[in-house]
Amino acid sequence: MKLQNLYFFQQDLSDAEGDITEIFDEVAETISACYSKNTFPAKTAIYLFTPDAGVYHSVGLWENALEHGPDFANPRDFPWTLASCPASFLARSLKAHGPNTTFIGGIENLPQIEEWIQLHAAQDLIEVAIVVHLQNNFYGLNPATGFCKGVVISIGADYEVNASFEELTQFFLKS
Amino acid sequence: MRKEVVVVSGMGVMTPLGNTVEQLWQNILQQKCAAKHWDDLETEGFRTSIACRLTDSTIPQDGTRGQMMALRAVEQALKQANIEINRDVGVFVGTTMGESFAFEEAASGKPLDLSKATGTVFATAIQKHFNLEGPTAVFGTACAAGNYAIGAAAQAVRSGRVKVAIAGGLDPFSRIAMVGFSRSRAMTPDFCRPFDVNRKGMQLGEGAAFLILESYENVLKRKEAPLAIIGELGLSCDAYHQTKPNEDGYEMGQAMHNALKATGIKSGQVNWICAHGSGTIASDAAEALAIHNIFGERNTLVSGLKGALGHSLGAATAIEAVICVQSLLHNTVPPTVNHIELPSDFGIKIAAEPFKMENMDWVLNCGYAFGGINSALLIGKV
Known part of the structure; x- marks a missing residue:
């Protein structure tokens, strides 16, 4: 599959602290800024892969429950215990109504993502695909640095960039 | 792209209503409800101590629960x-919380090993146990994750990327989810009542279900009997709210529409809708509207299985897919346990009791998740 009109983005999350929604607001802004049209079509899909989304907030919610009791724990960040929360947050920010998928793990998910981009494009479900690799380092969760990087692929573009999915894999390999 | 007809050739379950497919099916038809009081939840201080869990004695103890x-x-x-x-x-x-107890232990100070806690642990365990090296994918798409896994596996078989796939979903009981749903006031204080006028919320469950998918040709070559056809998976996203579905149900309907269109069948060919039916005020109302908009006045029967089984998160749509296959094999629509009265404005037809049909061709398995993630998977008779 030849990929057309690629827009790459990357954001350092190694020192990310503060409100989780503010962090992802910034990620959404970074993605919007890299895309020449800025406004995404409704047929935009998000394919996000992550080894650890939800982990920090899962542990945090249960810590809170242990401290205050399950009936008094603060549920504010409960949605962020789900690995799917970052991708659905980005969909909301970017008004992306296409398939919204979160894969747990790393770049081993790329063949699956490629297969789905091809399928969803053939089914006319997507005009734009956003592939995101998210690794958190919220409050020092990961010893490795945290980052959010990815590529916006404009499926229906009228010219081709000479890139293949293998080359895209190389991009994700370079952290 | 090579196109294959993908079929189910085997199924297995671990649920609060049975640890074999036949046991689960019979208990569903007998309108049993798995919800019961749990002393440990009461002792630990949960607002509600009612849940749908597997008893520990039914789970082998030589590994982690999930x-x-x-x-x-x-x-x-x-x-x-x-x-x-x-x-x-x-x-x-597909899974929502992964091996939840590992996060709970980490909160008490035990070191956290991500490889033994997040959803990949289940795929790795299956690969190791059965000595497999093929492709894997773990979907963290919350309560729709089972449908995602089955849909992706079917596509991998269709495209020829794999010949045989093991696909399903699971979530062991999660205290983190229990506290989250309870404190978010999404849980019923007594029983889950899908699409009922007196519904008060969801009920947490747990479980696992896996299906073997392969091409129709492959099953016939092996001289075995295929159980059902896996159609296409329809997906969409509300892009509306972190937890609430869009009340217009439009994108839920789009997921159904996408599944029908990609499979190449009309809504009138669907005999039964296995609804998400979480029992919450907002989700059931939006889903009823979506079904009405796509299926119109055809009176396609709708059931919600979470009244019987609770909401087993990432396992839910996988368990429901197994029940969809059973439904096709027996030409029987399973009942909506704890449903008594439909709100007057819902415009759908609920199967409150088991309903035997002359023939069933297609069923639609629906599952939605926080963040407006919508899925609908078509399953058909061979």
Whole structure:
């Protein structure tokens, strides 16, 4: 599959602290800024892969429950215990109504993502695909640095960039 | 792209209403409800102590809860498929919370090993146990994850990327989810009542279900009987709210529409809708509207299985897919346990009791998740 009109983005999350929604607001802004049209079509899909989304907030919610009791724990960040929360947050920010998928793990998910981009494009479900690799380092969760990087692929573009999915894999390999 | 008809050749389950497919099916038809009081939840201070859990004695203790549930379900599925698997079999898993107890222990100060806690642990356990090296994908798409895994596995078989796939979903009981749903006031204080005028919320469950998928041709070559066809998976996203569905139900309907269109069938060919039916005020109302908009006045029967089984998160749509296959095999629509009265403005037809049909061709398995993630998977008679 030849990929057309690629827009790459990357954001350092190694020192990310503060409100989780503010962090992802910034990620959404970074993605919007890299895309020449800025406004995404409704047929935009998000394919996000992550080894650890939800982990920090899962542990945090249960810590809170242990401290205050399950009936008094603060549920504010409960949605962020789900690995799917970052991708659905980005969909909301970017008004992306296409398939919204979160894969747990790393770049081993790329063949699956490629297969789905091809399928969803053939089914006319997507005009734009956003592939995101998210690794958190919220409050020092990961010893490795945290980052959010990815590529916006404009499926229906009228010219081709000479890139293949293998080359895209190389991009994700370079952290 | 090579196109294959993908079929189910084996199924296995671990659920609060039975640890074999037949046991689960009979208990569903007998309108049993798995919800019961749990002393440990009361002692620990949860607002509600009612949940749908597996009793510990039914789960082998030689591994972690989630891994054991997954392995037992896969063993059953492989046995029914009567297949000797090669190393290149693909493994597709959906889960919401992963091995939740590992996060709970980390909160008490125990070191956290991500490889033993997040959803990948289940795919790795299946690969190791059955000596597999094929492709894997783990879907963290919350309460729709089972549908995602089955849909992706079917596509991998269709495209020829894998010949045989093990696909399903699971979530062991999660205290983190229990506290989250409870404190978000999404849980019912007594029983889950899908699409009922007096519904008060969801009920947490747990479980695992796995299916063996392969091409129709492959099953016939092995001289086995395929159980059902896996149609296409329809997906969409509300992009509306972190937890609430859009009340217009439009994108839920789009997921249904996308599944019908991609499979190439009309809504009138669907005999039964296995609804998400979480029992919450907002989700059931939006889903009823979506079904009405797509299926119109055809009176296609709708059931919600979470009244019987609770909401087993990433396992839910996988368990429901197994029940969809059983429904097709027996031409019987399963009942909506705890449903008594439909709100007057819902415009759908609920199967409150088991309903035997002359013939069933297609059923639609729906599952939605926080963040407006919508899925609908078509399953058909062979």
